[in-house]
Amino acid sequence: MGGGRGGQPQQSLVSILNAAGGNFQAFQPGSGLKPDVLVVTQRYPVPQRIQPNSIATPDGTAGAFRLTFLVDGEKRAERNVRQLELALPDGGTPDPNVPMTAGYTVLFEGQYMPNADGNYNFKIEGPTKADDQLSFKVDGKEVQVGADGTATVQLFNGVPAQLAISMTKKTAQRFNVLCFPPNGNSVDVNAVVELAKAGTQVIVLNDVENWAPTIAAANGKLKYLGNFRLGNNWVGGQYFCKDHPVFDGFLKPAVLDYAFDAAVSNPRSAIIMEGDEELIAGAWHSLGCRMGTAIGRAKTGSGSFFYSTLGLTNYNDPVCRRLLFNLIEYAAGRDRSDIVDRRND
Numbered sequence: 488m489g490g491g492r493g494g495q496p497q498q499s500l501v502s503i504l505n506a507a508g509g510n511f512q513a514f515q516p517g518s519g520l521k522p523d524v525l526v527v528t529q530r531y532p533v534p535q536r537i538q539p540n541s542i543a544t545p546d547g548t549a550g551a552f553r554l555t556f557l558v559d560g561e562k563r564a565e566r567n568v569r570q571l572e573l574a575l576p577d578g579g580t581p582d583p584n585v586p587m588t589a590g591y592t593v594l595f596e597g598q599y600m601p602n603a604d605g606n607y608n609f610k611i612e613g614p615t616k617a618d619d620q621l622s623f624k625v626d627g628k629e630v631q632v633g634a635d636g637t638a639t640v641q642l643f644n645g646v647p648a649q650l651a652i653s654m655t656k657k658t659a660q661r662f663n664v665l666c667f668p669p670n671g672n673s674v675d676v677n678a679v680v681e682l683a684k685a686g687t688q689v690i691v692l693n694d695v696e697n698w699a700p701t702i703a704a705a706n707g708k709l710k711y712l713g714n715f716r717l718g719n720n721w722v723g724g725q726y727f728c729k730d731h732p733v734f735d736g737f738l739k740p741a742v743l744d745y746a747f748d749a750a751v752s753n754p755r756s757a758i759i760m761e762g763d764e765e766l767i768a769g770a771w772h773s774l775g776c777r778m779g780t781a782i783g784r785a786k787t788g789s790g791s792f793f794y795s796t797l798g799l800t801n802y803n804d805p806v807c808r809r810l811l812f813n814l815i816e817y818a819a820g821r822d823r824s825d826i827v828d829r830r831n832d
Contacts, residue, residue: 524819525682526690528800529674531697534610534665539569543598545649552597552650556585563591571595571664575613575656593662594653601642605669611636613661614654624651680705684788688818691794692811699758702792706785708763714796715777717755717770724755724772726781726797731767732817733782736809743768751797751807757781758796768797782814793818 514522539550544567551567564582575581578588585591601607611632614621623630623638626649630638642648652664683689683705691698696714703709717724726743728734737743757770757779765784771777782795793814801807 521682521685522687524688524690524815525679526692526815527674527679528692531674531694532608532667532676533697534608534667537571537599537664537666541600541602542571543600543647545596545598547598552595555594555596556582557592557594558585558587558590560592568595571652573662575660575662581656589656592653592655594651595664596651597649598647599642599650600647601644601668603669604643605641607640607642607669608667609638609640609652610665610667611638611652612663612665614656614659618657619659620655620657622651622653625649627651676701680787683790683792686789688790689787689792690814690818691792692800695794695796696756696758698792698794699760702785702787702794703760703762705787705792706763709785710761712759712761714756714758715772715779717757717772718774724770724777726751726755726768726770728768728782729766733767733810733813735813751799751801756796758783758794760785767793768795770796791818 514520514525542552543549544551544553548567551569552571554566554568554573555562556564564584573581573593575593576588580586580588581591581593609623611621611623613619614636621632621636623632625640630640632638640648654662679689680701691702699711699714703711717726727741728737728743729740731739755770757772757777759777759779760783763785764780766780767784768780768782770779770781772779780794781797782793785792785794795814797807797810799807799811799814802811
C-alpha cells in the first residue's frame with residue numbers, strides 16, 4: 488500500500504502503520520508511483536492576502552498597487568491601494584469619476600516580489616471569466632485563468648513580476664486577488680485528485696471542510712453544502728455509525744459513546760454533502776436539527792476519496808488508531824483476518 492503525507496505527523500503515522508504489519512512509505516508527488524492507498528495528513532493550501540511588503544506600483548512606490556478605472560479604454564480614475572481587493576457597489580458607481588454601474592473596467596497593476604521559487608496560484612474572487620471579461624497578465628503575457636478563477640505562474644525568489652489583472656464589470660460584486668504561494672507544508676491538491684481518478688483510494692484526515700468542494704467537484708455528482716460544529720453542552724449533538732467494516736471492534740450500528748467522543752477531535756465537526764456519497768459515520772446537531780457526515784466516501788474516477796472529520800491523527804489513542812486501521816483496510820479491500828492478530832490496539 489502507498490503511504491501518508493506530511494511532516495512529523497507523517498513519519499509517526501508511517502512508523503505506526505508499519506509496526507502494525509503494513510507496508511507504508513512516505514509519498515512524494517512526481518515520483519511516478521501510484522499507491523493503492525494514500526493517507527493525506529498535510530494541510531489543504533489556503534489562499535492568503537497579498538501583503539503590502541511584497542508589492543509596489545509600476546513606478547516603484549513600495550507597499551501599494553495601482554488601481555485604475557477605465558471606460559471604453561479611457562482612464563477615468565486612478566489611485567494607489569494597499570490590498571488587491573475592491574467592493575463593487577450594487578446599483579452604485581465605484582468612483583465619482585465613473586458614472587456607470589456596469590460596463591467599466593477595473594485594472595490592478597504593480598510589481599509582486601516572490602519570496603520563494605515555485606508555482607504561485609493566484610485566486611481571483613468575484614468576477615467570472617465569461618461574464619466579466621477577466622484578464623491576468625504577467626510581464627505583459629496573458630496567463631490562462633481557470634473556471635475557478637485560478638491562474639498558476641512560475642516565479643523566482645527576489646525576481647519581481649509585473650502583474651496586470653483586470654475585468655470589465657457585468658455581474659461581479661467584488662474583485663479580490665489572493666495568492667497560494669509555494670508551501671512545503673501543504674498538499675498538491677491536483678496531484679492527489681489525479682491519483683484518485685487513476686484508482687488510488689485517498690483518505691483525507693485533516694482540513695476536510697476545505698477539501699470537500701474539491702472532492703465534490705472531482706466526483707461530479709456531489710454538492711458540498713457547508714459544515715457545522717457539534718455542541719458539547721445543552722446545545723448538543725452526537726456522532727453515530729452504521730453497521731460497517733470501518734467500525735469492526737465497536738458496537739454497531741450505534742450512537743457513539745463518551746469514550747469514543749473523548750478520543751476524537753475537539754471542536755467536534757461534520758460536513759454536509761448531497762448526492763453520490765457513501766455515509767459511514769454521521770453527525771447530528773440539535774440546534775437547527777442539522778445532519779452531516781463524519782466519515783464518508785466519494786467515488787472519483789476508478790478510485791475514491793474517503794474523508795473523516797474525526798481526530799484520527801491522534802495516533803496514540805487506541806480508539807483513533809483502531810478506526811484508522813479499519814478505514815485503511817476497508818479502503819484497500821483487504822481481508823482483515825490476515826492482520827488483525829498483528830495489530831496492537
